[in-house]
Amino acid sequence: MSLNIPAQDVAIEFRNVVAGYGDFMILNRLNMRARRGAITLLIGPNGAGKSTVLKTLFGLLRVREGSVLLEGQDITGAAPKDLLVRHGIAFVPQGRNLFGQLTVHQNLELGGITLGMKTTHERIPEVLRRFPRVQERLHSQASALSGGEQKQLEIARAMLLRPKVLLIDEPSIGLSPLVVADVFRLLRELTAQGTTVLMVEQNVKSALKISDEAIALESGRQVLHKQADELLADPHIERLFLGGAHVAAPAAAGA
Numbered sequence: 546m547s548l549n550i551p552a553q554d555v556a557i558e559f560r561n562v563v564a565g566y567g568d569f570m571i572l573n574r575l576n577m578r579a580r581r582g583a584i585t586l587l588i589g590p591n592g593a594g595k596s597t598v599l600k601t602l603f604g605l606l607r608v609r610e611g612s613v614l615l616e617g618q619d620i621t622g623a624a625p626k627d628l629l630v631r632h633g634i635a636f637v638p639q640g641r642n643l644f645g646q647l648t649v650h651q652n653l654e655l656g657g658i659t660l661g662m663k664t665t666h667e668r669i670p671e672v673l674r675r676f677p678r679v680q681e682r683l684h685s686q687a688s689a690l691s692g693g694e695q696k697q698l699e700i701a702r703a704m705l706l707r708p709k710v711l712l713i714d715e716p717s718i719g720l721s722p723l724v725v726a727d728v729f730r731l732l733r734e735l736t737a738q739g740t741t742v743l744m745v746e747q748n749v750k751s752a753l754k755i756s757d758e759a760i761a762l763e764s765g766r767q768v769l770h771k772q773a774d775e776l777l778a779d780p781h782i783e784r785l786f787l788g789g790a791h792v793a794a795p796a797a798a799g800a
């Protein structure tokens with residue numbers, strides 16, 4: 546089951562993608578499409594291959610078969626640096642990914658290293674306007690920031706490159722619900738400006754509330770692709786993250 550996205554609105558497409566670690570394949574002929582300018586949430590049980598989708602898209606895992614397309618262009622086999630610089634795909638992985646000993650400003654400078662210092666310095670104030678908490682801590686050591694501020698800094702650093710697509714893996718880990726709400730709000734703002742977001746998040750119900758669409762994976766295949774609000778209203782929603790999303794819901798009594 547899949548939502549029908551007109552070809553010109555498809556930002557990301559996986560066509561029959563096989564990818565994995567060593568001899569063990571995690572994505573098993575995965576077909577999926579994510580809409581341009583939308584937040585698409587990847588859900589599914591542990592080990593379904595959600596993070597593997599992001600890593601494959603960012604060129605960290607080799608595509609063994611099939612192809613990956615960005616706005617209709619074949620990007621299969623491209624290196625992470627090219628995906629970032631030439632194709633505008635940014636990746637914010639799980640956990641902490643900052644240079645803790647450096648200041649917030651220095652982390653931003655490093656994020657813009659491929660742009661050159663002049664452009665980076667022009668863009669830093671522009672990006673920081675959307676991240677007031679990060680701006681306040683500009684000259685602090687990155688490791689001194691709270692978990693939420695660090696995650697915001699990672700997103701700010703990715704936004705310096707004005708990516709078309711932001712891949713974000715489990716942004717809520719270790720953050721309080723209020724801070725998570727802040728991070729989610731920020732992602733919403735980014736899509737309002739045309740960025741496409743593909744997110745993996747265990748906090749499924751909160752994430753669905755700010756997502757447009759959701760794709761459920763099981764054993765490296767898409768088993769469902771629906772509007773986020775439709776899923777939220779589904780009384781059997783738990784099956785999506787426990788597995789069994791493809792099993793038809795029991796018919797309501799009298800239906």
Ligand SMILES: Nc1ncnc2c1ncn2[C@@H]1O[C@H](COP(=O)(O)OP(=O)(O)OP(=O)(O)O)[C@@H](O)[C@H]1O
Pocket residue numbers: 566571589590591592593594595596597598745
């Ligand atoms: N570096 C690695 N080397 C070998 N196997 C790996 C590696 N990373 C992940 N795997 C395995 O690949 C499978 C899919 O992992 P992936 O992280 O994509 O799952 P996921 O759907 O994101 O689930 P989770 O919610 O558990 O992170 C898992 O069985 C995992 O053990």
